[in-house]
Ligand SMILES: C[C@@](CO)(OP(=O)(O)O)[C@H](O)COP(=O)(O)OP(=O)(O)OC[C@H]1O[C@@H](n2ccc(N)nc2=O)[C@H](O)[C@@H]1O
């Protein structure tokens with residue numbers, strides 16, 4: 001049996017502009033996406049040849065390739081069936097590749113039964129195998145943080161490794177884009193941030209922690225990332241991305257983000273410019289529809305003011321999570337403490353990929369998360 005454990009990182013949107021609507025209902029966007037340290041743990045194992053039954057967690061009957069998917073999750077409100085994006089990722093890889101490189105499960109089949117599955121003379125599954133996925137959740141759900149998309153991306157990466165497919169980040173993104181608009185960014189981010197993958201993607205130009213996303217969010221240009229601590233606070237509601245995108249169609253957009261100014265400000269770590277130019281146009285609908293988001297933003301802004309830091313407070317993605325940027329860990333921790341008393345799902349995170357923050361703070365002290 002082969003096994004790989006990956007971190008599935010969340011993202012925040014430092015800007016989010018909507019520039020048009022397509023005939024299929026999807027919206028054109030221009031947004032800056034930044035990976036952060038808050039993550040789930042996704043473990044995937046591959047056992048070739050034998051199809052086990054009666055194991056814990058949800059299982060699917062083997063498909064015609066003889067491959068069975070098993071999924072376990074750490075939260076009871078997260079589906080552990082084929083509606084889970086992690087499961088969909090496994091199905092997509094099975095449909096695309098049929099099994100490991102050089103040992104394609106379809107091609108390696110012994111005799112093919114009437115239902116298309118592979119059986120040996122004894123009637124047991126001769127080819128194929130079992131893909132077992134376990135998700136330990138930490139990223140809040142339906143939160144605007146791409147938790148589901150990051151789980152999906154982790155399973156695509158894991159199967160790429162376990163089946164030795166040698167796909168590039170671009171090739172994985174092509175598959176991921178079919179599963180969700182945020183999935184390609186999560187794939188690029190994991191290629192850059194996950195130690196277990198770095199050997200495979202050391203020279204891949206698409207491995208990055210921050211990107212400008214255009215099109216429906218799947219055309220990505222790597223950017224230098226921000227170097228900051230982040231406080232995240234999720235009000236106790238779930239928000240549907242589809243509802244928010246639909247809602248924005250009937251709203252005026254008084255202010256758009258200035259992506260070029262934000263890209264320069266990220267490079268210079270200029271929080272004053274970030275405060276002025278970071279805009280998420282989805283707030284125009286989401287804040288009206290869900291006043292708890294306004295309330296959360298106001299509390300966080302007041303806390304930033306009391307701490308004497310820039311007011312870089314914004315909703316991430318389609319919400320409802322609100323975040324603020326903090327240069328200093330101690331201030332981020334102070335703000336988080338107060339936010340936790342209002343919204344238990346409040347966290348301190350840091351942007352990934354920054355040498356200054358990777359292992360040590362600027363003062364040279366180790367940072368433990
Ligand atoms: C808003 C963003 C910003 O990063 O993130 P989240 O808030 O979801 O984290 C993304 O655009 C969301 O990406 P994702 O959550 O993957 O969305 P998808 O599954 O592709 O689409 C869910 C629904 O959102 C709408 N949708 C999505 C993307 C897009 N560019 N235009 C849309 O109108 C569609 O109605 C679609 O049916």
Ligand SMILES: Nc1ncnc2c1ncn2[C@@H]1O[C@H](COP(=O)(O)OP(=O)(O)O)[C@@H](O)[C@H]1O
Pocket residue numbers: 078079083084085086135140141142143144145146147148149151152182241317318319
């Ligand atoms: N592995 C997964 N993790 C989280 N949510 C998932 C997953 N698979 C499917 N979902 C579903 O997708 C929806 C949005 O999930 P999520 O990715 O957390 O939202 P967002 O991108 O807004 O942060 C949830 O309602 C959840 O039921």
